Amino acid sequence: MAEAIDNKKAQSEKVPGPWVEAWRGFRKSKIALVGMGIVLFFIAMAIVGPFLVPEGINDQKLGERLLPPSAEYWFGTDDFGRDILSRIVYGARISLTVGFLAVIASAVIGSILGILAGYYGRWVDTIISRIFDIMLAFPSILLAIAVVAVLGPSLRNALIAIAIINVPNFGRLIRSKVLSIKEDEYITAARAIGMKNARILFSHILPNSMAPVIVQGTLAVATAIIEAAALGFLGLGAQAPAPEWGKMLADARTYLTTAPWTMIFPGLAIMLTVLGFNLMGDGLRDALDPRMKS
């Protein structure tokens, strides 16, 4: 009798799903929460910020060139008399869009290639893995520069370049995950009941290899933002007058002696955003992938 009651009790108590559990783990890490706070702040800034800032991004007031930070211009003005704060707020939109789009593109392409390589093995695996090896043989920023050198400098081409250089990271990750999953019993069972390859891949293997992709994706957004800013800084990414943070830094170099604030704030924005994604990624890794916990 008592046993039956216990059983009922156990059934009525909800077993938390894997995502709820992951969130509980994530929530425990203060540093990860700080990271998420920073990221949410910048996302909010990218979405609503442009409606709140005092000045337009390209409002030139030549009489107010290179003014230091003040009550009117919190972050000062640049060489065209443009409000730096307003430009940084708009810049969040550019950096985050590039970061997310590039990472989504490389995660999707990388996952497809990784799944094909891991699931089908043999020559498919050999070809795909060798291509990844070759791409990883280049320092990533150099490969990005090469792609932009060919396609021509622009924000769109910088995004394409960043997406391309990140493909092998995701591809390898998924491939190794698929290799370990495909030997699991439930996959053998699925195959035994005659399930088609495509269905096994997309309804069993893919969802079960998502956790590391999410972790890697969060960290990759951080690198993608730095890479986009680096390309912008080198003049190979966003072009004037776009308020891209890296481009703003490049423009600020000329005024290092007279107006260092033109350099300090865009850089700070890049660093904080990247820090946010890195902290959040570390926290996610601990929560989603307990084996990697240090």
Added chain:
Amino acid sequence: MLNYAGRRLLQLIPVLLGMTFIVFLIIRAIPGDPAQVILGQQATEDAVRALREQLGLDDPWYIQYFEYLTGLFTGDLGESLRTSTPVADEIWPYLAATIELSVFAIIIAIIVGVNAGIISAWFQNSWFDYTAMVLALVGVSMPIFWLGLMNQWIFSIELGVLPTTGRENVRDPVDPITHFYVIDTIIQGNFDQLAVVFRHLILPGTALATIPMAIIARMTRSSMLEVMRSDYIRTARAKGMKMFLVVYKHALKNAIIPVLTIIGLQMGLLLGGAILTETIFGWPGIGRYIYDAIGFRDYPVIQSGILVVAFIFVMINLFVDLLYSFVDPRIKYD
């Protein structure tokens, strides 16, 4: 071990071939007529035709690729369109400048990073540990081009203690022998110049060192923490050995292996970071060489510059892999 080294070298062949193919594609992938794009819209038809011929653009691609490869084997890296000098002849000084900067940076990163990691692990949860790890977290997220500018602003412009750009005093240039200026000035016994060279290395070197330093510190700390909990460390401490010796003599030996992996990876990444650092500090290295070539659409230089850097990158990774087995005899290669 030799067997393993040989196999790794063999595996490298397809990777290297693939690299040359990607680099080969750079010119061919330019949309439109590459010769026209390189020379600009005002170019005469004859000039375009001559360049097409020089680049071999009229042959089928596999013949072009084969010729490109045979050229590479004979040390032909193409000719710079800007200076009309063979790339192979002019690339060394740039390469040497980058290697000197990278080696300087990795030495700083290792010395500071490893020691910060050790002390953090030794005094876990102390204020030093917290400060070092927060700094390391910030360091990993640092855009080095911004850090470079901050360094320039603080140390050159505000404090005026270090030079802003370049690698030597232009009014008293170093007489190049190897093009590694530190070595050259030592060979010549010119220690005043050596000091100048060092002063020029500090800002770009520390900027470049920041990210690897942070990563090395974090890795050393976690690796040390793990080792410090093991039985043989407890034994060493129980027999009354000085803590300093326990940490630096016993624990470090085992904790350093994963750190070496990271150091190897960072060596390669430094080459990428060097491109940005060189642009900021006017450092006449290979990154700057490639970057300037992009501005001039000097495609042979872009091609060969990228190929040379990627080749070094691959070689460093191979070397690091092989080094492990020397450091840790427990690693077996089947």
